[in-house]
Amino acid sequence: MSVSSWSRGGGEEMCPYRLVLEHVTSRWGVLILIALAERSYRFSELRRAIGEVSRVSEKMLSQTLQTLERDGLVHRDAKPVIPPRVDYSLTDLGREAAEQVKALAAWTERRMDDVQQARREYDEARL
Amino acid sequence: MSVSSWSRGGGEEMCPYRLVLEHVTSRWGVLILIALAERSYRFSELRRAIGEVSRVSEKMLSQTLQTLERDGLVHRDAKPVIPPRVDYSLTDLGREAAEQVKALAAWTERRMDDVQQARREYDEARL
DNA sequence: CTGCATCCTCAGGGATACTG
DNA sequence: CAGTATCCCTGAGGATGCAG
Numbered sequence: 001m002s003v004s005s006w007s008r009g010g011g012e013e014m015c016p017y018r019l020v021l022e023h024v025t026s027r028w029g030v031l032i033l034i035a036l037a038e039r040s041y042r043f044s045e046l047r048r049a050i051g052e053v054s055r056v057s058e059k060m061l062s063q064t065l066q067t068l069e070r071d072g073l074v075h076r077d078a079k080p081v082i083p084p085r086v087d088y089s090l091t092d093l094g095r096e097a098a099e100q101v102k103a104l105a106a107w108t109e110r111r112m113d114d115v116q117q118a119r120r121e122y123d124e125a126r127l
Numbered sequence: 128m129s130v131s132s133w134s135r136g137g138g139e140e141m142c143p144y145r146l147v148l149e150h151v152t153s154r155w156g157v158l159i160l161i162a163l164a165e166r167s168y169r170f171s172e173l174r175r176a177i178g179e180v181s182r183v184s185e186k187m188l189s190q191t192l193q194t195l196e197r198d199g200l201v202h203r204d205a206k207p208v209i210p211p212r213v214d215y216s217l218t219d220l221g222r223e224a225a226e227q228v229k230a231l232a233a234w235t236e237r238r239m240d241d242v243q244q245a246r247r248e249y250d251e252a253r254l
Numbered sequence: 255c256t257g258c259a260t261c262c263t264c265a266g267g268g269a270t271a272c273t274g
Numbered sequence: 275c276a277g278t279a280t281c282c283c284t285g286a287g288g289a290t291g292c293a294g
């Protein structure tokens with residue numbers, strides 16, 4: 001992986017590859033992948049689970065789920081019953097993505113102390 | 128790593144840990160970490176390197192560099208010469224972060240075909 | 255060259271109401 | 275319950291100009 005191995009095409013639009021990366025690392029994408037890595041969730045259930053961390057609107061949740069579904073990372077299982085029941089889970093591809101994201105999140109958690117220490121020093125240095 | 132292991136504190140603000148994750152996974156944070164993982168760069172040089180992939184304004188570049196520096200991931204070496212020369216490189220902590228990000232980017236690159244295939248099927252299914 | 259300050263735009267994203 | 279549609283607003287981010 002190197003930056004220069006990326007687009008290099010004179011055009012203006014991003015390479016599709018960057019887009020997937022943005023979907024996966026997006027604010028809600030990260031949380032959805034981590035949540036679904038544990039188990040499948042129904043829509044509102046997922047919203048509550050994520051809400052424990054950071055409030056997410058219905059709009060953003062369904063929007064992000066659609067993006068991830070289109071990328072083949074999330075599987076949407078809509079059962080034709082009344083009231084409606086829709087279960088979301090990860091595909092194999094999604095599980096792989098979730099592993100990467102979880103690794104990143106785990107690293108952040110591990111190194112949190114070092115980061116906060118660095119911040120204190122940085123802030124103190126410019127008082 | 129599980130979502131529920133995150134904030135859980137009745138408050139409204141994000142846990143500082145989420146913030147670091149957002150810095151690292153941010154649009155420009157990702158590109159900066161990957162670029163600096165290869166070698167150190169001067170400001171404009173870094174801007175051009177990243178620009179090959181996606182145009183970045185001076186403002187966003189310096190802004191993102193500052194947050195990453197504050198988080199202790201990037202080292203800023205300003206040489207007191209005329210004209211000014213400032214070199215940016217990764218700290219040990221930053222190199223660790225870059226490894227995680229590169230792993231994620233590499234995965235995306237590897238699985239790009241599967242994703243595009245999934246997209247085609249998804250789009251085709253709703254014509 | 256390396257930025258900081260300013261202005262301005264536009265799209266990400268929240269709140270609300272409504273539907274199947 | 276699981277969304278879609280609509281309105282609206284904040285803030286990310288670009289463009290420009292200036293300073294050290």
